[in-house]
Amino acid sequence: MEKWVIVNPAAGRGKVGRLSGAILKAARQEGAKAFLTEGPGHATELAQRAPEGARVVAVGGDGTVHEVLRGLAGTDKVLGVVPIGSGNDFARMLGLLGLPWPKALELALHAPEEAVDLGWVNGEPFGASLGIGFDALVAKKALSAPPFLRGMPRYLYALFAVLKELSLPEARVFVDGEEVYQGPLLLLAAMNGPMYGGGIPIAPMADPRDGRLSVVLAGEFSRMGVVLILPRLLLGRHLSHPRVRAYAGQEVAVEFAHPVPAHADGELLPEASLYRAEVRPLGLRVVGGRAGVQKGALSPRPAGA
Numbered sequence: 001m002e003k004w005v006i007v008n009p010a011a012g013r014g015k016v017g018r019l020s021g022a023i024l025k026a027a028r029q030e031g032a033k034a035f036l037t038e039g040p041g042h043a044t045e046l047a048q049r050a051p052e053g054a055r056v057v058a059v060g061g062d063g064t065v066h067e068v069l070r071g072l073a074g075t076d077k078v079l080g081v082v083p084i085g086s087g088n089d090f091a092r093m094l095g096l097l098g099l100p101w102p103k104a105l106e107l108a109l110h111a112p113e114e115a116v117d118l119g120w121v122n123g124e125p126f127g128a129s130l131g132i133g134f135d136a137l138v139a140k141k142a143l144s145a146p147p148f149l150r151g152m153p154r155y156l157y158a159l160f161a162v163l164k165e166l167s168l169p170e171a172r173v174f175v176d177g178e179e180v181y182q183g184p185l186l187l188l189a190a191m192n193g194p195m196y197g198g199g200i201p202i203a204p205m206a207d208p209r210d211g212r213l214s215v216v217l218a219g220e221f222s223r224m225g226v227v228l229i230l231p232r233l234l235l236g237r238h239l240s241h242p243r244v245r246a247y248a249g250q251e252v253a254v255e256f257a258h259p260v261p262a263h264a265d266g267e268l269l270p271e272a273s274l275y276r277a278e279v280r281p282l283g284l285r286v287v288g289g290r291a292g293v294q295k296g297a298l299s300p301r302p303a304g305a
């Protein structure tokens with residue numbers, strides 16, 4: 001079986017770039033073909049070029065994983081991950097955080113594979129998360145934040161800029177063909193894993209092997225309501241809020257009168273007024289943490305050490 005390692009030097013705020021020489025060398029020593037991405041979209045092209053049945057390892061954060069996933073979803077290629085990004089929610093979903101990179105690479109190249117559910121939305125695959133509405137608006141706003149703002153300050157700038165001009169779209173939401181909500185919508189998350197946004201537990205109950213998407217919907221919220229629910233969201237205690245609803249299903253459709261932003265695994269999607277998401281149960285072959293746990297290979301050391 002061929003093994004390809006795709007390294008995004010821009011991930012982890014430059015950390016992967018600093019480690020890239022050592023990562024490429026280690027991968028080649030293990031008999032893998034190793035590549036540095038040259039820009040956005042390149043990881044998808046590389047993953048598409050890998051032969052059928054190959055194991056393709058993404059080295060970076062959720063953006064890198066998503067790009068590789070776009071290149072291999074629906075094939076029998078196997079996805080491995082070495083999580084060294086600033087957002088690593090897909091790796092977190094697989095139980096892969098907490099390994100120094102050489103160990104994570106060894107696991108990704110040699111551990112047995114397993115299967116997890118695979119999400120699709122409007123023809124685009126997602127591994128951990130689909131977010132429609134507020135969180136995607138914040139991600140979009142962050143793209144135009146002043147360049148000197150990075151990390152959390154950049155996120156907070158975008159958050160408050162979106163809050164300032166908050167206007168909720170009217171939506172209709174269908175789960176497995178049944179209309180479950182009609183009204184103003186702050187956000188809808190259709191989740192395969194429990195977290196998005198770099199560790200925000202939006203759907204603590206999500207299980208990537210249950211054959212369903214966990215849907216969390218926040219309806220009509222005022223600006224102050226958004227600010228007040230944020231601490232509860234960060235603690236995963238938002239589901240009991242009266243304006244928050246949770247569902248699970250194999251198909252989710254969200255209809256708006258106008259296009260509304262959405263993201264898949266944190267990457268902005270083409271804006272649409274209709275999002276149709278579905279899950280392919282155990283439709284993605286991955287190298288996850290379970291095999292490593294069984295072999296005793298996981299340790300509690302910090303990631304990327």
Ligand SMILES: Nc1ncnc2c1ncn2[C@@H]1O[C@H](COP(=O)(O)OP(=O)(O)OP(=O)(O)O)[C@@H](O)[C@H]1O
Nearest residue numbers: 010011012037038039040060061063064085086087
């Ligand atoms: N060679 C490159 N130069 C610049 N950007 C690149 C390159 N290769 C890939 N990218 C882009 O880098 C982006 C960030 O990657 P990724 O999300 O994996 O890292 P991250 O540190 O987790 O970033 P984020 O803070 O966005 O979560 C991706 O959207 C990808 O398109």
